[in-house]
Amino acid sequence: MDSGSIGERNQVAGKRQFEFIDDIATADAAYHAYGDSLSELLENAALGLFATMADIKQIKPLTRRQVSVKGDDREELLYNWLAELVYLKDLHAELYSRTEVTIAASRPLELTATLHGCPITELTGHTSCDVKAVTYHRLAIEESDEGLTATIVLDL
Amino acid sequence: MEKHRIKDGVWEIPTSAKKGMRVPARLYSSDKLIKSLDQGVYEQVTNVACLPGIVGHALCMPDGHWGYGFPIGGVAAFSTDDGVISPGGIGFDINCGMRLIRTNLVEDEIRPKLPQLLDRLFNYVPAGVGVKGPLTLSKPEFNKVLEQGAGWCLKNGYASEADIDRLEARGCIEWADPDTISDKVVQRGRDQLGTLGSGNHYLEVEVVRPENVFDQRIAERLGINLPNQIVVLIHCGSRGCGHQTATEYLQVFTKAHKKYGIEVNDRELACAPFKSQEGQAYFRAMACAANNAFANRQFIVHNVRRAFVEVFGKSEAELGLQTVYDVAHNIAKVERYKIDGREQEVIVHRKGATRSFGPHAPDLPSSYRDIGQPVFVGGSMQTGSYLLVGTQLAMEETYGSTLHGSGRTMSRIKAKKSVRGEDLLKQMKEQGIVVRAASMRGLAEEAGFAYKQIDDVIGAVDSIGISRKVAKLVPIGNIKG
Numbered sequence: 224m225d226s227g228s229i230g231e232r233n234q235v236a237g238k239r240q241f242e243f244i245d246d247i248a249t250a251d252a253a254y255h256a257y258g259d260s261l262s263e264l265l266e267n268a269a270l271g272l273f274a275t276m277a278d279i280k281q282i283k284p285l286t287r288r289q290v291s292v293k294g295d296d297r298e299e300l301l302y303n304w305l306a307e308l309v310y311l312k313d314l315h316a317e318l319y320s321r322t323e324v325t326i327a328a329s330r331p332l333e334l335t336a337t338l339h340g341c342p343i344t345e346l347t348g349h350t351s352c353d354v355k356a357v358t359y360h361r362l363a364i365e366e367s368d369e370g371l372t373a374t375i376v377l378d379l
Numbered sequence: 380m381e382k383h384r385i386k387d388g389v390w391e392i393p394t395s396a397k398k399g400m401r402v403p404a405r406l407y408s409s410d411k412l413i414k415s416l417d418q419g420v421y422e423q424v425t426n427v428a429c430l431p432g433i434v435g436h437a438l439c440m441p442d443g444h445w446g447y448g449f450p451i452g453g454v455a456a457f458s459t460d461d462g463v464i465s466p467g468g469i470g471f472d473i474n475c476g477m478r479l480i481r482t483n484l485v486e487d488e489i490r491p492k493l494p495q496l497l498d499r500l501f502n503y504v505p506a507g508v509g510v511k512g513p514l515t516l517s518k519p520e521f522n523k524v525l526e527q528g529a530g531w532c533l534k535n536g537y538a539s540e541a542d543i544d545r546l547e548a549r550g551c552i553e554w555a556d557p558d559t560i561s562d563k564v565v566q567r568g569r570d571q572l573g574t575l576g577s578g579n580h581y582l583e584v585e586v587v588r589p590e591n592v593f594d595q596r597i598a599e600r601l602g603i604n605l606p607n608q609i610v611v612l613i614h615c616g617s618r619g620c621g622h623q624t625a626t627e628y629l630q631v632f633t634k635a636h637k638k639y640g641i642e643v644n645d646r647e648l649a650c651a652p653f654k655s656q657e658g659q660a661y662f663r664a665m666a667c668a669a670n671n672a673f674a675n676r677q678f679i680v681h682n683v684r685r686a687f688v689e690v691f692g693k694s695e696a697e698l699g700l701q702t703v704y705d706v707a708h709n710i711a712k713v714e715r716y717k718i719d720g721r722e723q724e725v726i727v728h729r730k731g732a733t734r735s736f737g738p739h740a741p742d743l744p745s746s747y748r749d750i751g752q753p754v755f756v757g758g759s760m761q762t763g764s765y766l767l768v769g770t771q772l773a774m775e776e777t778y779g780s781t782l783h784g785s786g787r788t789m790s791r792i793k794a795k796k797s798v799r800g801e802d803l804l805k806q807m808k809e810q811g812i813v814v815r816a817a818s819m820r821g822l823a824e825e826a827g828f829a830y831k832q833i834d835d836v837i838g839a840v841d842s843i844g845i846s847r848k849v850a851k852l853v854p855i856g857n858i859k860g
C-alpha cells in the first residue's frame with residue numbers, strides 16, 4: 224500500500240483507530256481507518272472524519288441519533304456511511320465523537336448506527352476545517368493479518 | 380512522463396505517453412514552476428485526455444496541483460455531440476468563485492476602525508464548520524434561489540441591478556431545474572445562504588498600493604482609481620448544496636458507466652454522455668448549485684455592505700461599495716470555440732480554473748466589453764491576491780480559461796505542525812493584517828508558507844498571455860472559517 228508519511232494518529236488501549244496520511248492529498252485530508260471487523264472499521268472511519276473537523280475529545284455525547292445506510296459492497300457502504308455523516312453534520316449542525324455500528328444485512332450490505340455527539344455551537348474554539356465531501360480518490364478497504372485498513376480522502 | 384516544450388511557458392504531453400489518450404495534454408507553467416509540478420498532475424491530466432469526446436487538448440493551468448479526477452487547475456472541452464460531462468471536472472464545490480467589491484475608502488481612513496470592521500464582518504458573515512446563515516428558507520423558496528441565483532437576491536432587496544450586471548452570466552444559469560436535485564440537497568443548503576464555509580475560503584479586506592498597479596488604465600476602468608484604495612475580496616462557493624449535488628451525481632454516473640460502455644482510470648472521473656438522461660440531469664442540477672453559489676456570494680456582499688455602512692456611518696453610495704465582478708472557478712459551461720480549424724460547440728470544464736474571456740467575448744458586461752473579463756486570483760492569506768483581465772490568447776488556446784489561485788505546496792498536517800494558530804495570528808498582526816478566525820487550527824492550516832509564491836504563478840500567466848495582470852491586492856483584514 225502506498226500510504227505516504229503518517230501524521231496525527233489516534234489509538235485507544237494500544238489499538239489503532241485512525242491515522243492521517245500526510246502527502247497524498249496536499250490541499251485536503253487523507254487518512255487510514257482500522258478495524259478488526261467491518262463495523263469497527265466504519266466506527267473508526269467516522270472518528271477520523273470528525274477528527275478532521277474538530278478536536279474529538281471536546282465533542283461531548285449530548286445528542287443521540289439513529290441512522291441506517293446501504294451499500295452494494297464494503298467500499299460503497301463505507302462511502303455512503305461517511306457521506307451520510309457529512310450530510311447529518313450540516314442538517315443538524317452537530318458533530319459526533321462516538322458511533323455504534325451494527326451490520327444489519329449482508330446483501331446488499333446495510334448498517335444501522337447510533338451516533339453520539341453535540342451541537343457545533345458547543346465547540347467554539349475547538350473546530351478546524353469543514354469537510355465538503357467524501358471522495359472516491361484511492362478509496363479502498365484492504366485486509367491483512369492485522370485486520371481491515373481503509374484509505375479515505377476527504378474534500379475540504 | 381514524456382513532454383515537449385512547444386513555446387515559452389507551454390509543454391505538451393503527446394498521446395503516446397499513456398494508453399488510451401485521445402488528445403495530447405498541455406501544461407501551462409514556467410521553467411521554475413514546472414520543476415516542482417506534482418507527479419499527480421501528469422497522471423491526472425493524461426487521464427482526462429482519455430475521456431470520451433474530449434477535443435483539442437486536456438489542459439492544466441500554472442497553479443495546477445494534484446486533485447482527484449481532474450487536477451486542480453484542469454480545463455477540458457468535450458463535444459456536446461459525443462462528449463461527456465464529469466462532476467470530477469467541476470469539483471464538489473460547484474461554482475466556488477470570487478467576488479471583488481471596490482470602495483471609496485483608502486487605507487489611512489480604514490486603519491483606525493479596522494478591528495471594529497472585522498468584528499462586524501465576522502458577526503454578519505458566519506464562517507467555520509457547519510455554520511448556518513441568518514435565513515432558513517422553505518423548500519419552494521429555496522427552489523427559487525436555485526432557479527434564479529443572484530436574481531433571487533435582487534427580488535428580495537439583497538442586490539442592485541448594478542450588481543447583477545457585473546456577475547458572470549448575470550448570476551443566473553438559466554437551465555437550472557430543481558426537479559433534478561434531491562431533498563437532501565435542499566435540506567443541506569436551505570439554511571446556509573450567506574455563509575463563508577472554511578478551509579481556504581475567506582473574506583479579505585485588501586489595499587491596492589500604487590506600486591502594485593500594473594495597468595493604470597484598466598484598473599481605473601474597473602473602479603480602482605485611488606492611491607491605497609480599499610477593496611473586499613470574497614472566496615466561497617455553493618456550500619452544502621453543491622457538495623451534496625456532486626456527491627450524489629458521482630454515484631449516479633458511476634452506476635451508469637456500464638450502460639454507456641465507459642471506462643475511466645479513476646473513479647473520480649465518473650462521467651456520462653452530455654446528451655444522456657444522466658448527463659442532462661447533472662447539467663441542470665449543477666446549474667442549481669451554481670445559482671446557489673451566485674446567491675450566496677451576493678447575500679454575503681449585502682451583509683458586507685451593512686457592516687461598512689454601520690462602522691463608517693456613511694451610505695453605501697458614499698462608501699462606493701460596488702461590485703467589480705464575480706467569477707466562477709469550478710463549473711462547466713457550453714461555449715463555442717474554433718478547434719482544429721472549425722468552430723465547435725463544447726462543454727468546457729473548469730476545475731480550479733477561472734474563465735478568462737478576452738475583449739469583445741460574449742457575456743461580458745457592456746462596460747467591460749473592450750477591456751476583457753476581470754479575473755481574480757487568490758493567494759495565501761498572508762501574501763495577497765491579484766486582479767487580472769482575460770485575453771484573446773485565452774480564447775484561442777485555453778477555451779477562455781486561466782488559473783484560479785496560487786496552489787498549495789504543503790499539506791494541512793505539516794502546516795499545523797509548523798506553526799500554532801495563535802502565533803500565526805500574532806505574526807499577521809505584526810504584518811498589519813487583522814484576523815478574525817473561527818478556528819486557530821484552521822488558521823494554522825492556511826499559513827502563507829503552505830502555498831506557492833503567488834507572484835511566480837501570476838508572472839507565468841502574464842508572460843504566457845492567457846490573462847494580463849492589472850493590480851496586486853494586499854490583505855489588511857481577514858475573516859477565516
